[in-house]
Amino acid sequence: MLPVALSIGIVGLPNAGKSTLFNALTKNNVLAANYPFATIEPNVGVVGVPDARLAKLASLYGSAKVIPATVQFVDIAGIVRGASEGEGLGNKFLSHIREGDAICQVTRVFRDDDVTHVDGKVNPADDISTIQTELILADLQTVEKAIPRLEKEARLKKEGVAVLEAVREAQKHLEAGTPIIATNVDRDAIRELMLMTAKPYIFVFNCDADELADETLKQSMRDLVAPAEAIFLDAKFEAELVELDDEAEAREMLAEMGVDEPGLDVLARVGFETLGLQTYLTAGPKESRAWTIKKGATAPEAAGVIHTDFQRGFIKAEIVSFDDLMEAGSMAAAKSAGKVRIEGKDYIMSDGDVVEFRFNV
Numbered sequence: 001m002l003p004v005a006l007s008i009g010i011v012g013l014p015n016a017g018k019s020t021l022f023n024a025l026t027k028n029n030v031l032a033a034n035y036p037f038a039t040i041e042p043n044v045g046v047v048g049v050p051d052a053r054l055a056k057l058a059s060l061y062g063s064a065k066v067i068p069a070t071v072q073f074v075d076i077a078g079i080v081r082g083a084s085e086g087e088g089l090g091n092k093f094l095s096h097i098r099e100g101d102a103i104c105q106v107t108r109v110f111r112d113d114d115v116t117h118v119d120g121k122v123n124p125a126d127d128i129s130t131i132q133t134e135l136i137l138a139d140l141q142t143v144e145k146a147i148p149r150l151e152k153e154a155r156l157k158k159e160g161v162a163v164l165e166a167v168r169e170a171q172k173h174l175e176a177g178t179p180i181i182a183t184n185v186d187r188d189a190i191r192e193l194m195l196m197t198a199k200p201y202i203f204v205f206n207c208d209a210d211e212l213a214d215e216t217l218k219q220s221m222r223d224l225v226a227p228a229e230a231i232f233l234d235a236k237f238e239a240e241l242v243e244l245d246d247e248a249e250a251r252e253m254l255a256e257m258g259v260d261e262p263g264l265d266v267l268a269r270v271g272f273e274t275l276g277l278q279t280y281l282t283a284g285p286k287e288s289r290a291w292t293i294k295k296g297a298t299a300p301e302a303a304g305v306i307h308t309d310f311q312r313g314f315i316k317a318e319i320v321s322f323d324d325l326m327e328a329g330s331m332a333a334a335k336s337a338g339k340v341r342i343e344g345k346d347y348i349m350s351d352g353d354v355v356e357f358r359f360n361v
């Protein structure tokens with residue numbers, strides 16, 4: 001199994017704050033200007049997933065380094081009404097969204113008369129439906145284009161019949177204005193079409209300081225997008241926060257905003273979850289490290305993320321859960337307490353397993 005490198009595409013209307021958020025995520029200096037369509041080329045940012053367990057492991061093992069899991073964000077240009085018809089940057093960037101594994105939509109909530117809104121007013125519900133409509137229309141085009149080919153394939157081979165049926169069902173839902181993720185269409189059957197509304201979705205509400213403190217407002221946004229995840233942050237503030245070298249100052253700024261945790265940390269964690277990923281941990285004097293696997297991965301597959309030899313020559317895995325290890329206070333104590341298990345080829349990994357693999361090369 002190759003290392004898992006899934007990515008999340010950031011979408012939103014022009015001036016929603018995508019570039020500001022992306023810059024903060026990567027500390028890259030991508031152009032973030034008060035200028036619709038400032039972002040033309042897609043940009044990839046690789047972000048560490050914050051994991052408090054790593055520092056604890058590192059202090060237990062005296063590790064020299066800590067290496068977190070990562071999640072990739074791709075900054076994509078703004079979508080405007082009519083994008084599926086070629087308005088704005090049109091279909092060019094829709095193809096970048098198609099390649100992502102999940103979508104993160106940045107929605108403007110902040111009020112600032114100096115920052116133009118494409119529709120002349122700030123209205124999150126309208127903005128969300130504008131983008132959803134564009135993605136649905138683009139998916140509908142994809143489906144309509146594919147159907148004649150799929151009909152031919154269904155006549156030639158049996159497997160094609162189920163695919164065609166699933167795609168026709170998808171078409172009906174899209175015509176009714178429903179994103180595929182909200183239906184029970186067989187998503188495996190239609191995978192090859194890479195439909196955008198079939199991807200998991202995260203909503204980032206880009207707020208100003210007052211709005212961040214407004215629980216009623218936030219609840220109404222949550223209700224608007226449920227069951228999808230809603231994250232609230234001030235992208236401009238997050239961008240300033242990452243510029244600070246002084247951690248104490250950063251903590252103070254967060255406290256002043258009444259926020260416990262940087263929004264970017266929440267986003268990285270929720271994004272990682274939304275992609276269906278989990279981590280297992282390894283620890284030693286050199287490093288404490290989180291490794292990324294898909295949920296449901298077996299022990300040999302997990303070993304393969306470190307090295308293909310580990311997977312090929314897999315014998316067994318010595319596993320202790322992070323919590324048991326911390327409670328015992330050391331690997332030796334965990335062993336004598338009977339908390340360290342020997343697991344074989346069929347073991348399904350759990351998040352937070354602390355692992356040592358035994359293998360033959």
Ligand SMILES: Nc1ncnc2c1ncn2[C@@H]1O[C@H](COP(=O)(O)OP(=O)(O)OP(=O)(O)O)[C@@H](O)[C@H]1O
Nearest residue numbers: 014015016017018019020033034036037039078110
């Ligand atoms: N929470 C916020 N509060 C106030 N201003 C903000 C906030 N977030 C972003 N801005 C400002 O809004 C403007 C637009 O932001 P940004 O360039 O990131 O938008 P964008 O979505 O990337 O736009 P485009 O699609 O046109 O590239 C910038 O001037 C930015 O500083």
